[in-house]
Amino acid sequence: MIAFADLLERLVFTPGRLAKIALLRRYFATQPDPDRGFGLAALTGELAFQAAKPAMVRALVEERTDPVLFAMSRDYVGDLAETVALIWPAAPSNAGPPRMTEVVQTLLSTPKSELPAVLAGWLDASDASVRYALLKLITGELRVGASARLAKVALAEVAEGRIAADEIEEVWHSLVPPYAPLFAWIGGGGPRPDPAGAPVFRSPMLAHPLEATDIAALLPSAYRAEWKWDGIRVQLVATPHGRRIFSRGADDISQAFPEIVEAMEFHAVLDGELLVIRDGEVQPFADLQQRLNRKAPGAKAQRDYPVAVRLYDLLFDGAEDLRPLPFDQRRVRLEAWHARHSPPRMDLSELIPFATVDELSVIRDGARAASIEGLMLKRGDSAYVPGRPKGQWWKWKRDPLTIDAVVMYAQRGHGKRSSYYSDYTFGLWREDGELVPVGKAYSGFTDAELVTLDRWIRNHTIHRFGPVREVERGLVLEIAFDAAQRSNRHKSGVALRFPRVTRVRMDKPAEEADRLDTLMRLIAGATQA
Amino acid sequence: MPPHPETWLKVRPDGLYCEPGDFFIDPLRPVGRAVITHAHADHARPGHDAVLASPETLALMDVRMGVGRAGAVQQALPYGEPISMGEVRLWMEPAGHVLGSAQVAMEWRGSRAVVSGDYKRQPDPTCLPFVPIPCDVFVTEATFALPVFRHPPAEHEVAKLLDSVALFPDRTHVVGAYALGKAQRVIALLRRAGWDRPIFLHGAQMPLCAAYERLGIPLGELLPATVAGKDKLQGAVVIAPPSAIADRWARRLAEPVVCNASGWMRVRQRARSKGVELPLVISDHCDWDELNQTLDDVGAPEVWVTHGREEALIHEAAKRGIRGRALRLVGYGDEQEDLAEPAAA
Numbered sequence: 122m123i124a125f126a127d128l129l130e131r132l133v134f135t136p137g138r139l140a141k142i143a144l145l146r147r148y149f150a151t152q153p154d155p156d157r158g159f160g161l162a163a164l165t166g167e168l169a170f171q172a173a174k175p176a177m178v179r180a181l182v183e184e185r186t187d188p189v190l191f192a193m194s195r196d197y198v199g200d201l202a203e204t205v206a207l208i209w210p211a212a213p214s215n216a217g218p219p220r221m222t223e224v225v226q227t228l229l230s231t232p233k234s235e236l237p238a239v240l241a242g243w244l245d246a247s248d249a250s251v252r253y254a255l256l257k258l259i260t261g262e263l264r265v266g267a268s269a270r271l272a273k274v275a276l277a278e279v280a281e282g283r284i285a286a287d288e289i290e291e292v293w294h295s296l297v298p299p300y301a302p303l304f305a306w307i308g309g310g311g312p313r314p315d316p317a318g319a320p321v322f323r324s325p326m327l328a329h330p331l332e333a334t335d336i337a338a339l340l341p342s343a344y345r346a347e348w349k350w351d352g353i354r355v356q357l358v359a360t361p362h363g364r365r366i367f368s369r370g371a372d373d374i375s376q377a378f379p380e381i382v383e384a385m386e387f388h389a390v391l392d393g394e395l396l397v398i399r400d401g402e403v404q405p406f407a408d409l410q411q412r413l414n415r416k417a418p419g420a421k422a423q424r425d426y427p428v429a430v431r432l433y434d435l436l437f438d439g440a441e442d443l444r445p446l447p448f449d450q451r452r453v454r455l456e457a458w459h460a461r462h463s464p465p466r467m468d469l470s471e472l473i474p475f476a477t478v479d480e481l482s483v484i485r486d487g488a489r490a491a492s493i494e495g496l497m498l499k500r501g502d503s504a505y506v507p508g509r510p511k512g513q514w515w516k517w518k519r520d521p522l523t524i525d526a527v528v529m530y531a532q533r534g535h536g537k538r539s540s541y542y543s544d545y546t547f548g549l550w551r552e553d554g555e556l557v558p559v560g561k562a563y564s565g566f567t568d569a570e571l572v573t574l575d576r577w578i579r580n581h582t583i584h585r586f587g588p589v590r591e592v593e594r595g596l597v598l599e600i601a602f603d604a605a606q607r608s609n610r611h612k613s614g615v616a617l618r619f620p621r622v623t624r625v626r627m628d629k630p631a632e633e634a635d636r637l638d639t640l641m642r643l644i645a646g647a648t649q650a
Numbered sequence: 651m652p653p654h655p656e657t658w659l660k661v662r663p664d665g666l667y668c669e670p671g672d673f674f675i676d677p678l679r680p681v682g683r684a685v686i687t688h689a690h691a692d693h694a695r696p697g698h699d700a701v702l703a704s705p706e707t708l709a710l711m712d713v714r715m716g717v718g719r720a721g722a723v724q725q726a727l728p729y730g731e732p733i734s735m736g737e738v739r740l741w742m743e744p745a746g747h748v749l750g751s752a753q754v755a756m757e758w759r760g761s762r763a764v765v766s767g768d769y770k771r772q773p774d775p776t777c778l779p780f781v782p783i784p785c786d787v788f789v790t791e792a793t794f795a796l797p798v799f800r801h802p803p804a805e806h807e808v809a810k811l812l813d814s815v816a817l818f819p820d821r822t823h824v825v826g827a828y829a830l831g832k833a834q835r836v837i838a839l840l841r842r843a844g845w846d847r848p849i850f851l852h853g854a855q856m857p858l859c860a861a862y863e864r865l866g867i868p869l870g871e872l873l874p875a876t877v878a879g880k881d882k883l884q885g886a887v888v889i890a891p892p893s894a895i896a897d898r899w900a901r902r903l904a905e906p907v908v909c910n911a912s913g914w915m916r917v918r919q920r921a922r923s924k925g926v927e928l929p930l931v932i933s934d935h936c937d938w939d940e941l942n943q944t945l946d947d948v949g950a951p952e953v954w955v956t957h958g959r960e961e962a963l964i965h966e967a968a969k970r971g972i973r974g975r976a977l978r979l980v981g982y983g984d985e986q987e988d989l990a991e992p993a994a995a
């Protein structure tokens with residue numbers, strides 16, 4: 122458990138992606154089986170058992186500590202597990218801290234009534250950092266700040282280039298902790314694990330953003346166009362062995378969308394967009410967010426936010442792998458498949474006919490629904506290849522909306538940006554002359570602009586609250602965003618999709634920034650009202 | 651029966667005052683006669699008429715505030731040499747906090763009080779260890795007086811740092827450490843752990859490191875970080891004031907791993923709010939166990955707490971029959987240094 126606790130400690134504080142991968146790689150490369158397998162399971166959330174409730178941990182620590190001192194400590198530290206890890210009185214013991222494997226196996230086999238004594242013994246034998254990892258693991262609160270994807274990239278690095286992270290992804294969901302066949306394969310001592318009909322994830326094909334220079338070279342007849350919907354990209358996998366809904370990042374999100382799983386009465390692998398669709402209309406992303414926030418939605422959430430999948434592609438029909446086929450042929454198969462099965466809660470992404478790029482451009486600009494981000498262009502002869510192959514698929518986002526907003530607060534960034542004030546809360550003027558915050562932006566500016574912004578923030582601070590600075594109402598930023606949506610969680614009543622800084626308007630007086638009214642008129646659908 | 655120390659050692663607005671000796675200990679404002687426990691800014695302030703301190707403390711005060719600015723008349727008092735101050739017999743013993751740090755022991759008419767200043771019990775290669783002095787009243791600080799504060803051995807933390815340097819050989823490890831005491835301790839610990847490459851310093855750390863060397867604490871090769879190019883700083887260890895590590899100054903470093911050496915790093919939220927990537931729990935103050943061990947070692951029936959988390963310590967002391975009293979002296983505590991705006995250096 123020491124190596125795992127050390128890893129956890131570092132991951133929690135490490136902002137950089139590459140640094141996280143380096144830490145993970147070393148852990149996987151140096152720890153023995155099956156410890157590292159259980160460690161991997163803990164990191165990827167596959168060990169999500171809750172063996173102990175916080176109340177049990179509290180009872181245990183109260184037996185060992187002075188209640189007054191514990192209360193003071195808890196007040197100071199905040200988190201219960203951390204307080205217990207730090208305050209647990211040292212008890213001289215010959216036993217070393219438990220190994221990861223011992224912890225997992227013991228938790229699986231120990232009756233609940235014996236667990237307090239077992240846990241107390243482990244805490245006695247451990248230092249604060251191991252105690253923290255143990256308590257977080259046992260109470261099911263282990264959140265690491267490293268995605269499952271990073272763990273797979275690190276595993277691929279352990280294989281020193283022989284195996285790609287995407288290949289690990291494709292066998293991943295057929296494996297169970299402690300992943301002995303996976304580590305054998307990565308270490309070069311075993312074959313590629315065979316998913317054998319298990320519902321596993323296939324790395325999705327992704328698109329490049331279409332830049333102005335690419336547009337000129339585009340041959341219209343070679344491409345097919347579809348709407349780019351603002352939902353979440355999903356992969357539906359149904360085999361005789363099970364049904365899964367995967368996010369683009371290979372997270373299994375089946376439990377959050379039981380009505381979709383129920384509708385998967387077929388054996389196929391499909392690529393599509395998960396959307397909230399009400400009366401045939403795709404609803405704004407904020408509605409889908411209501412579902413994404415719930416791990417197990419009740420009947421009411423299912424009724425209020427009805428979800429459906431708009432199908433883009435058919436990767437497997439039964440056991441037949443269609444990915445090598447060109448897009449046009451897959452599309453024919455998809456349409457035939459859909460007609461044959463007509464699964465509930467699933468419709469086809471429509472193909473948009475066009476003859477010229479100019480025509481397409483008009484179509485793109487004409488789409489103002491908040492649920493449409495722009496267009497997807499796919500080569501008719503493109504095979505379905507994981508990753509972002511060049512020149513095959515393009516995403517052509519429509520031009521963003523913009524407002525001129527006033528910076529109100531600034532906060533330091535993370536990692537390389539930790540010495541800069543790089544996160545800005547901006548606001549617009551209300552009728553009564555008050556400035557109300559409407560969003561936060563932390564990207565879009567150049568490095569040189571960041572230096573200017575940082576200096577301005579430091580020189581115009583009026584208040585400081587911890588890491589946040591409140592600044593004079595004197596700096597205008599042009600903010601671009603993809604859509605504005607009504608929101609009652611924001612003071613302003615509006616939420617922006619993907620706000621980013623497009624220009625620093627040092628030239629513009631703050632009084633001349635936009636009014637909240639202007640933004641409210643940009644809310645999708647507001648014009649009809 | 652000897653007089654109770656509260657009849658002759660008193661809290662005044664300027665600080666702790668010894669009446670029969672007519673002097674203040676670590677006064678907060680300029681006074682006639684000051685006895686200084688150690689050279690940290692919250693204890694050693696400039697402009698007194700007469701100053702008494704250990705020779706090392708006087709030397710470090712010269713570096714910190716300018717030669718002669720500590721006081722018009724300066725008297726150096728080595729450890730363990732009693733002198734008379736008015737009717738009071740006074741001597742100093744090591745406090746183990748930083749180089750020159752001293753506890754002030756005072757005796758008047760058979761009654762003895764000891765003011766410990768800041769102190770710790772962990773070994774420190776840059777200063778002499780704390781010596782417990784039996785007394786009637788022991789005056790202590792309580793910066794880390796909560797049972798969640800238990801400082802691991804400093805060697806363990808330095809090993810963590812070197813392990814990270816090995817894992818990220820292209821990045822600079824910048825360690826936040828106070829310019830007086832902590833910086834030199836971290837450097838000395840690195841040397842003991844076998845790190846013999848040059849250690850780079852923020853400008854603010856240079857004069858005090860030089861002073862330590864003059865006072866006989868070897869620190870190995872030290873170079874200014876400011877003039878070294880980014881490529882020279884790859885894989886290097888840089889020591890800087892805590893206020894500089896995550897700020898503009900750190901931009902000159904190669905993809906810095908921000909480390910901070912402080913007892914506060916024991917608590918995650920403290921580390922996270924400062925943007926620290928590698929927290930190192932290295933403290934020049936006592937942790938909970940050291941504080942309580944010390945109360946037992948000095949055996950005083952009464953303990954006065956100058957500042958910090960006095961409630962917890964007084965509660966714990968009461969359980970052992972030790973009477974506690976909170977002095978609530980404002981103006982002490984390293985936290986203020988923590989929050990200071992970064993210097994332009």
Ligand SMILES: [Zn+2]
Nearest residue numbers: 688690747768
């Ligand atoms: Zn001090």
Ligand SMILES: [Zn+2]
Nearest residue numbers: 692768982983
């Ligand atoms: Zn102090």
